[in-house]
Amino acid sequence: MPFNLLILRRTYKNVNRVRHIVNVLLKYGFGKIVDQLHLGRFVPFRKRLKTFGQWPSLKSPTVPERLRMAFAELGPSFIKLAQILSTRPDLITRPFADEFKKLQDRVPPFPTEYAKKIIEEETGRPIEEIFYRLDAEPVAAASIAQVYHGTLLDGSEVVLKVQRPGIRDQIETDIIILTAVAQLMERYISESIFYNPSGIVEEFARTVRKELDFTEEARNCNRFKRNFENVHDVVIPKIHSEFTTDKLLVMERIDGVRIDNIPEITRLGLNRGRLARIGVDAYFKQVLEDGFFHADPHAGNIFALKDGRIGFMDFGIVGRVTPELRETMANTFLALIHKDFDRLIEQYIELGLVPEHVDLDVFRREFRMDLADFLEPLYGRTLKELNFAEYMDTVTRLAIKHKMKIPSDLILVNKAMLILENLGWELDPDFDFIAAAEPYAIKLVKERVRPARIYEKARKNLMEVGDFVALFPKQMKLIIRKILKDDIHVKMTHIGLEKLIRDMDRSSNRISFSLIISAILLSSAIMHALKVGPMIHGMSFLGFFSFGVAFLLGVWLLISIIRSGRL
Structure with missing residues (x-):
């Protein structure tokens, strides 16, 4: 309760921002939500009377479209939130996720004079003592930072990422407001509990705060560079750590073309099929071997180099895959390849995607029927004919239908794989995405039966059994003592009360x-x-x-x- 009160007090300090958010929601026809959340006090009575009775017509945009337009008008924090939500159709349903995918992180650039001032403040040096040349105009402007090209005094071509002035305070303010709104939704709109508003805000806050810390991105980049130091075909830029701070990132510039710039790739005479194979191999290595992967692999972050190699950029959003999850994912790939429905369902259960209260026998029967409706037509097709993107989309829809809980890291993996398959097909229409995954999956499954791995698992299981044997008598003695003292408490939860x-x-x-x-x-x-x-x-x-x-x-x-x- 003290934490909730603290949030509310801090929210009232930012009453102008709250009022702006409420006005935008009213503008796009969400007056009912404003009333349900008891936020009407932030709107003048005359305006509430004016908006009364203004219901959307049949020709007006749909609810997902209106919410997307409202988020776009509310600025960087809400655009970032929408982009994160677009990867979670299991939480917000497919129509909202598809609509949020349309939001682009494009905002007007801030003056370069501000950027130079930030560079000098962060490095403690004048611009002239760091750069031989610094472009006067940014090459990209996003909600969190602007990107510049420059040349260091030693002749190194670099890319600079400069954080927007005041963006931290603005995002922190919006996180406070969103946290309070999420709590109000859970309190006053019972239906919202299914979507877990507080969990969504927590995931958003965790993700965007990591993006705001450029030293975290630098560490991610260095880790990728170590993971790929023996892979000649993949280039990870070098970080100039002497100039990098939490608000400034300076890295090596990769000279190449966007991976989706097919005409330029063709003009350079590069082998498109080879580029597709290198990019997909790199991702399967990240996910199924390293357990640490680039979670935002859109075309603007992957470049084809003139010598036929591939370079990666922008390491602000990364995902992690535990050894257990990697193993289960490998089994899932093999189950898909061999069209083994029952094994596929068992992998979903092993992943912990099925809620505890669900009857597993009923789930197996109903989920298998739904899955078979989609996968049965795949019998008789070659691997090349399988559409991995369509498969992942259908499985996600089935997960929503059966109220399965999908971990955020697994959603990031799915998102990355879908983007990669699309890029692979653009580069090479004959590219076989699933066949490329098979060697990595088989390698992981073989690793599972390796004697050293079996011994390690057996050792852990024996230790757990030993702990249980040692603690069980003490726990039983404690329970008996409580029973004799009449100190047993039963906790009851009234659902809907x-x-x-x-x-x-x-x-x-x-x-x-x-x-x-x-x-x-x-x-x-x-x-x-x-x-x-x-x-x-x-x-x-x-x-x-x-x-x-x-x-x-x-x-x-x-x-x-x-x-x-x-x-």
């Missing part, structure tokens, strides 16, 4: 409010009859004023009832 209490509170409040209005109206009638106070045209001024107050309060009550959708 809080919603009932809230509804009862809301109903009693409305009844009390109605009684107050009735009392004011009755008082107004009495004052008119007894001609209390000053008279205007034969009417009591106090009585007329009381009637006006009662009328406004009555309209306010009517609006809140209509907005709640419960007449």
Whole structure:
């Protein structure tokens, strides 16, 4: 409770930002949500009256479209949130995820003078003592940073990533507000609990704070460079750590063309099939061998070099895969390749995707039927004919239907693989994505039965058994002692009781409010009859004023009832 109160107090300090968010939500037709969250106090009464009754027409944009437009208008924090949510259709449903994918992280650039000032403040040196040349205009401008090209005094061509002035404070402010809004949603909108608003905000805060720390990105880049030091065909840029801080990142410039620039790749005479194979091999190495992968592999972050190699950029968003998850993913790939439905379902259960309360026998039967409807037509096809992107999309839809819990890192893996398959098909229409995965999957499965690995697993299991044998008598003695002392407590959870209490509170409040209005109206009638106070045209001024107050309060009550959708 103290934490919640602290959040709310800090939110009120940023009341102008809260008011702006509420106004934008009203603008795009989310007045009902504003009322349900009790945020109407941030909107002038006259504006609430103006928006009353303005319901979206049949020709107006859909709810996902309107929410996407609202997030775009609310700026960098909400754009980032939408981009993160676009990778979680299991949380927000497919229509919202598809709509959020349309949001592009494009904002007007800030003046280069500010960027130079930040560079000098972060390095503690004048520009002239660091760079032989620094471009006057940025090559890219995003919500968190701007990118410049430059040349160091030693002749090294570099890329500079300079953080936007004040962006940290703005994002922290929005995180505070979003946290408070998430708590209000869980309190007042019971249906929202299924989507876990607080969990979404926590994931967003964790991701965006990592992106704000450029030293974290530098560490990620250095780790990738170590992982690929023996892979000649993959280039990871060198970090100039002497100039890198949490607000400034200076790295080696990779001279190449975007991986989706097919005309330029063709003009350079590069082998497109080889480029596709190098890029996909690099990702399977990251996911299935290193357990540390680039989680944002869009075309702007992958370059084809003139000598036929591939270079990676932008390591702000990374994912991690545990050895257990890598093993299960390998088995999933093999199950897909061999079209083994039952084994595929067992891998999903082993991944912990199925909620605990679900009847596993029923789940196996129903999920297999749904999965078979999609995978059965694949029998008789060659590996080249399998559409991995379509497969992943269908499995995600099935996960939503069966309310499976998909880990965020697994979602990042799926997102990366889908992007990679699309890039592979652009480079080489005959590229066989699943066949490229098979050697890595087989290698992981062989690793699973390696004697040293089996011994290590057996050792861990024996240690767990030993711990259980040692602790069991103590735990039993503690339970018996509590039983003898009559100190056993049973915790009961009333499902839906809080919603009932809230509804009862809301109903009693409305009844009390109605009684107050009735009392004011009755008082107004009495004052008119007894001609209390000053008279205007034969009417009591106090009585007329009381009637006006009662009328406004009555309209306010009517609006809140209509907005709640419960007449």
